[in-house]
Amino acid sequence: xxxxxTERPVRLADARTSAALAAANPTISDVARLAGxxxxxxxxxINDSPQLRIETRKRIELVxxxxxxxxxxxxxxxxxxxxxxxxxIHDNPNSQMxxxxxxxxLEAIRETDFALVIRPVDRGSPGMMDxxxxxxxxxxxxxxxxxxxxxxxxxxxQHCAELGCRYVRMGSAPLDDDxxxxxxxxxxxxxEATRHLIGLGHRRIGLIAGPHGFRSAAxxxxxxxxxxxxxxxxxxxxxxxxxxxxxxxxxxxxxxxxDQMPPPTAILACNDxxxxxxxxxxxQRNLTVPRxxxxxxxxxxxxxxxxxxxxxxxxxxxxxxxxxxxxxxLAGSEPRMDGxxxxxxxxxxxxxxxSVGPPAMS
Amino acid sequence: xxxxxTERPVRLADARTSAALAAANPTISDVARLAGxxxxxxxxxINDSPQLRIETRKRIELVxxxxxxxxxxxxxxxxxxxxxxxxxIHDNPNSQMxxxxxxxxLEAIRETDFALVIRPVDRGSPGMMDxxxxxxxxxxxxxxxxxxxxxxxxxxxQHCAELGCRYVRMGSAPLDDDxxxxxxxxxxxxxEATRHLIGLGHRRIGLIAGPHGFRSAAxxxxxxxxxxxxxxxxxxxxxxxxxxxxxxxxxxxxxxxxDQMPPPTAILACNDxxxxxxxxxxxQRNLTVPRxxxxxxxxxxxxxxxxxxxxxxxxxxxxxxxxxxxxxxLAGSEPRMDGxxxxxxxxxxxxxxxSVGPPAMS
DNA sequence: TTGTAGGCGTTATCAT
DNA sequence: ATGATAACGCCTACAA
Numbered sequence: 143x144x145x146x147x148t149e150r151p152v153r154l155a156d157a158r159t160s161a162a163l164a165a166a167n168p169t170i171s172d173v174a175r176l177a178g179x180x181x182x183x184x185x186x187x188i189n190d191s192p193q194l195r196i197e198t199r200k201r202i203e204l205v206x207x208x209x210x211x212x213x214x215x216x217x218x219x220x221x222x223x224x225x226x227x228x229x230x231i232h233d234n235p236n237s238q239m240x241x242x243x244x245x246x247x248l249e250a251i252r253e254t255d256f257a258l259v260i261r262p263v264d265r266g267s268p269g270m271m272d273x274x275x276x277x278x279x280x281x282x283x284x285x286x287x288x289x290x291x292x293x294x295x296x297x298x299x300q301h302c303a304e305l306g307c308r309y310v311r312m313g314s315a316p317l318d319d320d321x322x323x324x325x326x327x328x329x330x331x332x333x334e335a336t337r338h339l340i341g342l343g344h345r346r347i348g349l350i351a352g353p354h355g356f357r358s359a360a361x362x363x364x365x366x367x368x369x370x371x372x373x374x375x376x377x378x379x380x381x382x383x384x385x386x387x388x389x390x391x392x393x394x395x396x397x398x399x400x401d402q403m404p405p406p407t408a409i410l411a412c413n414d415x416x417x418x419x420x421x422x423x424x425x426q427r428n429l430t431v432p433r434x435x436x437x438x439x440x441x442x443x444x445x446x447x448x449x450x451x452x453x454x455x456x457x458x459x460x461x462x463x464x465x466x467x468x469x470x471x472l473a474g475s476e477p478r479m480d481g482x483x484x485x486x487x488x489x490x491x492x493x494x495x496x497s498v499g500p501p502a503m504s
Numbered sequence: 505x506x507x508x509x510t511e512r513p514v515r516l517a518d519a520r521t522s523a524a525l526a527a528a529n530p531t532i533s534d535v536a537r538l539a540g541x542x543x544x545x546x547x548x549x550i551n552d553s554p555q556l557r558i559e560t561r562k563r564i565e566l567v568x569x570x571x572x573x574x575x576x577x578x579x580x581x582x583x584x585x586x587x588x589x590x591x592x593i594h595d596n597p598n599s600q601m602x603x604x605x606x607x608x609x610l611e612a613i614r615e616t617d618f619a620l621v622i623r624p625v626d627r628g629s630p631g632m633m634d635x636x637x638x639x640x641x642x643x644x645x646x647x648x649x650x651x652x653x654x655x656x657x658x659x660x661x662q663h664c665a666e667l668g669c670r671y672v673r674m675g676s677a678p679l680d681d682d683x684x685x686x687x688x689x690x691x692x693x694x695x696e697a698t699r700h701l702i703g704l705g706h707r708r709i710g711l712i713a714g715p716h717g718f719r720s721a722a723x724x725x726x727x728x729x730x731x732x733x734x735x736x737x738x739x740x741x742x743x744x745x746x747x748x749x750x751x752x753x754x755x756x757x758x759x760x761x762x763d764q765m766p767p768p769t770a771i772l773a774c775n776d777x778x779x780x781x782x783x784x785x786x787x788q789r790n791l792t793v794p795r796x797x798x799x800x801x802x803x804x805x806x807x808x809x810x811x812x813x814x815x816x817x818x819x820x821x822x823x824x825x826x827x828x829x830x831x832x833x834l835a836g837s838e839p840r841m842d843g844x845x846x847x848x849x850x851x852x853x854x855x856x857x858x859s860v861g862p863p864a865m866s
Numbered sequence: 867t868t869g870t871a872g873g874c875g876t877t878a879t880c881a882t
Numbered sequence: 883a884t885g886a887t888a889a890c891g892c893c894t895a896c897a898a
Contacts, residue, residue, distance in 0.1 A: 169891055180869045185893065193867060212641040216581040217891035220874050225578055227589075227621075237806075240606075241599035248624060257643055259589070259619045262610055279574040281619055389810055418810045425812055444599075448751055448780045448807055450787055531875055542885045547877060555883060579875035582890045869898075875890105882885075 168209040177205040188213050215255060224284055226255045228471055231274065231298075232289035233265040236415070238443040239460055243289060243312070246464025256472065259283065265292055274298060278305050285309060285471040287464070293317060294357045310467040314358035320486045324467040328358055328440075331456045331490035332365030332410070333372075335438050338454075338492060339408045340373045342500045344436065347375075348399035348406035349382045350392060350416050359384075362412045362440065381406060385416045392419020393426075400427060400435075407501035408436035414446045417453050421497070432499035442493050451496035459488040530571040539567040550575050577617060586646055588617045590833055593636065593660075594651035595627040598777070600805040601822055605651060605674070608826025618834065621645065627654055636660060640667050647671060647833040649826070655679060656719045672829040676720035682848045686829040690720055690802075693818045693852035694727030694772070695734075697800050700816075700854060701770045702735045704862045706798065709737075710761035710768035711744045712754060712778050721746075724774045724802065743768060747778045754781020755788075762789060762797075769863035770798035776808040779815050783859070794861035804855050813858035821850040 170188075174181045179202065186194050187202045205211075219225035230247065232240060247258055261277055263270050278286070278301070285308030292298065293311040299318065302309040311317040314328035339347055349366050352359025363382075370377060380402045385391035392411055396419060399406055411417035417439030421431060429435045431451055439446050439455035446453040466484045473484070532550075536543045541564060548556050549564045567573075581587035592609065594602060609620055623639055625632050640648070640663070647670030654660065655673040661680065664671040673679040676690035701709055711728050714721025725744075732739060742764045747753035754773055758781060761768055773779035779801030783793060791797050793813055801808050801817035808815040828846045835846070 170893095171891075181892080182870080182894090183868060186868085189893090195867060198867080214582070214644065214891050215642055216578050216587055216644065217874090218893075219578040220576070220582050220876085221891075221893040223874075227619075237599040237603035241602055244602075244622060245624065248622075255642055257589075257621045257623070257639075260606060260610075260622055261619070262607065277619075280577055280617055282576065282578065389806070415806075415810070422810075422812060444751070444777075445807055445810055448777070448784075449811055450784060532877095533875075543876080544878090544886085545884060548884085551877085557883060560883080576875050579890090580877075582892090583875080583877040585890075867898105870896085872893105872895090874893085878889075879887085880885100881887100882883100 168211040170211070170213070173202065173205050173209060173211050176209065177202045219282075225282060226257065227259050227281065227283045228256055228468065229259045229261055229277075229281065229283045229286035230289065231261045231263060231277075231286055231292060233263050233292040235289060235291070236413075236441075236443065238441070239289070239458075242460035243287075243464035243467075246461040246466075247287065247468040249461075250465045250468035250472065254472065254475075256284070256475075263292060265295075271297065271301070275301055275305070278302065278307050283307055284475065287467045287471065288312060290314065290358060291356050308471055310470050312463050312467055314361045316486065317357070321470065323486055324463050324470065324484070324488070325486065326459055326463065326488055326490050328361040328456075328458075328490070329365035329368065331458075331492070332362045332412075332440070333369040334365075334490075334492055335410060335440075335454075335456055336366050336369035337373070338494075339410065339436065339438065339498070340369065340375060342436070342498070344408040344501050345375055346378065346381065346404060346406045346408075348396075348402075348409040350395040350399070350409060350411040350420060351382060351384045352412040353384065353386045356387075359387075359412060366410060378402070378404075385412070385419075387413050387415060389415045389419045389422075392416030393423045394419075396420035396423035397426075400424070400429075406435070408438070408498070410438045412440050414439035414441045414443045414453060414455055417455065417497075418445050418449050421449055421453075431497050433502060436498040436501070438498060446493075447495070454495045454498040455493050457491045457493050459490055462488045530573040532573070532575070535564065535567050535571060535573050538571065539564045581644075587644060589619055589621050589643065589645045590830065591621045591623055591639075591643065591645045591648035592651065593623045593625060593639075593648055593654060595625050595654040597651060597653070598775075598803075598805065600803070601651070601820075604822035605649075605826035605829075608823040608828075609649065609830040611823075612827045612830035612834065616834065616837075618646070618837075625654060627657075633659065633663070637663055637667070640664065640669050645669055646837065649829045649833060650674060652676065652720060653718050670833055672832050674825050674829055676723045678848065679719070683832065685848055686825050686832065686846070686850070687848065688821055688825065688850055688852050690723040690818075690820075690852070691727035691730065693820075693854070694724045694774075694802070695731040696727075696854055697772060697802075697816075697818055698728050698731035699735070700856075701772065701798065701800065701860065702731065702737060704798070704860070706768075706770040706863050707737055708740065708743065708766060708768045708770075710758075710764075710771040712757040712761070712771060712773040712782060713744060713746045714774040715746065715748045718749075721749075721774060728772060740764070740766075747774070747781075749775050749777060751777045751781045751784075754778030755785045756781075758782035758785035759788075762786070762791075768797070770800070770860070772800045774802050776801035776803045776805045776815060776817055779817065779859075780807050780811050783811055783815075793859050795864060798860040798863070800860060808855075809857070816857045816860040817855050819853045819855050821852055824850045 173184045288311045290313045313325045316323045351363050383395040385395040439453040442455045442457035446455045469484045535546045650673045652675045675687045678685045713725050745757040747757045801815045804817045804819035808817045831846045
């Protein structure tokens with residue numbers, strides 16, 4: 143403890159510089175005083191108001207730089223009634239999804255004053271809705287982005303609207319009108335993957351579907367069935383089982399599929415985790431992938447690339463969705479932001495890797 | 505455009521209730537007026553001030569509930585000079601790490617008014633420091649948590665201190681004094697893993713180290729070498745190679761190790777991604793894991809559990825670290841929060857799975 | 867093009 | 883135990 147030290151010693155020599163008049167955290171008043179203008183004029187400078195004599199602006203900008211002045215966002219929020227925070231509300235999706243969407247959002251808000259607030263919620267718990275409501279009430283965010291599966295909750299979207307909080311819902315298919323929705327087209331993506339399998343000659347294709355109540359699960363299943371119907375392929379019974387999007391359920395589901403007689407020559411799992419589980423199940427039965435069994439996943443997480451053999455999978459455009467959703471939210475918040483209309487439906491892509499091949503002769 | 509509609513129609517019938525006097529977003533003034541007290545008294549209620557007649561408090565709480573009044577955090581920030589946002593600054597670590605630490609932090613701030621703001625930065629870019637500084641300047645966070653590897657940047661910590669922003673640095677070993685650091689003990693964790701291999705009879709153990717400049721890489725290497733020295737094991741040359749923590753580098757590094765004559769009977773990779781790469785390399789050479797080669801990873805990401813065979817690995821306590829770091833940051837922010845001192849060093853754990861076994865006879 | 871006055875919703879100071 | 887008044891730093895009206 144050094145008794146003689148002071149946190150900001152007064153430096154007398156500084157009297158020659160204008161900085162000596164300013165505080166540690168200079169405010170708009172400090173800038174105004176030093177520049178010899180009113181606060182309002184400084185305000186115009188920091189808000190890029192066009193009606194300003196260029197020379198006045200220059201002078202003020204100089205003072206701002208000299209002082210290291212930074213506008214106080216809290217004060218601005220208070221005055222304008224809207225703050226510069228956008229929220230991401232999600233419910234336990236996988237980590238790659240979270241990271242991807244966060245990166246997309248951050249691309250969109252780079253160069254703005256917006257910051258991203260994260261809020262995971264517990265979809266299952268009874269207090270969830272109160273919890274979210276409380277969060278929205280207190281933080282008064284500019285807007286929020288809802289990640290699936292919680293984005294599918296209409297009541298939540300309703301809440302946001304009532305609270306005057308802008309929102310954009312993300313999903314596997316449009317969940318709302320264009321202004322409030324950004325989605326992929328999972329049905330089509332899975333249909334494409336299924337056509338790929340059919341094109342290679344597969345006719346007995348097992349589906350490991352996602353859990354009941356998930357829109358993504360429903361969409362993917364629809365796409366699967368549509369592609370089969372389109373090709374005139376009829377599946378024997380027992381070729382569709384449900385998993386819960388987790389690894390272990392993939393093992394169990396694949397085991398059930400492989401117990402069928404005859405077993406499928408290919409399995410399409412509705413996410414990569416379950417596809418990885420299917421791979422395990424195949425290995426347990428000494429099946430070689432893709433010789434004895436082809437496997438397709440969904441999401442293109444890093445797991446897909448790292449298992450053996452690397453998984454053919456559908457790349458889910460989560461990052462682009464995050465970017466688009468954030469831009470949609472921010473459209474209108476700043477003059478330059480509402481130029482281009484953001485897409486509401488983003489394309490997926492089939493990523494071919496080594497887990498798929500033609501069926502063995504039978 | 506419906507010209508006659510008003511957003512909040514005045515409902516005359518409501519005159520009987522006190523609510524009719526309040527606005528859509530009631531403020532502390534509304535509460536004060538309706539309760540017949542001053543704003544300050546209401547402020548005391550919402551801030552749990554002890555000096556209040558219990559009956560006054562009850563009355564005010566009733567009005568608050570009736571009105572659905574929620575304090576405006578922005579206004580409070582302005583008045584108190586500190587806001588209720590804490591930040592997480594990170595630089596491209598893997599997604600599980602991000603999710604884990606976020607969950608830990610959110611456990612800690614649950615039931616408080618704090619919210620979590622995420623800020624990824626680009627460590628490599630020249631403008632990184634300016635970028636972070638700008639972020640801290642503008643958002644004026646209550647405090648920030650620094651995730652490795654960016655947490656190892658002393659200049660950044662210095663910046664935070666100068667800006668008056670509280671901070672806690674997370675890492676593989678203490679990076680700062682106890683008040684500003686939460687870490688694991690990676691050296692010890694790797695030493696334990698190495699002892700495990702030695703105990704099984706391995707003597708030629710290859711190390712796939714992490715990239716230069718990462719504290720975690722240095723710590724893990726130290727632990728490895730320490731355990732060998734402790735057991736009197738001398739490694740032939742060429743048994744240590746460096747990767748960059750990514751899957752592909754794991755393949756390359758393992759290939760180089762397996763090219764040695766004689767090759768190692770076990771490989772310790774400094775993270776799971778590289779360990780998964782080593783698994784690929786082994787498969788390419790038709791080696792069976794663990795019969796021909798044992799492999800150990802680090803982190804215990806989901807990849808570790810999903811590859812074949814499942815990886816023995818070190819569980820890195822990232823979630824607990826996040827929780828502890830957030831609590832440390834918040835200690836003192838509220839009376840009830842600074843009760844228990846938070847741990848600064850958290851234990852790791854060796855997770856035994858199927859990728860390790862005794863060396864084959866040779 | 868620039869300035870003045872007032873308000874945003876809260877807490878702090880100093881009263882009573 | 884409670885209240886009046888003045889910040890906090892910015893922005894919006896309106897005025898000049």
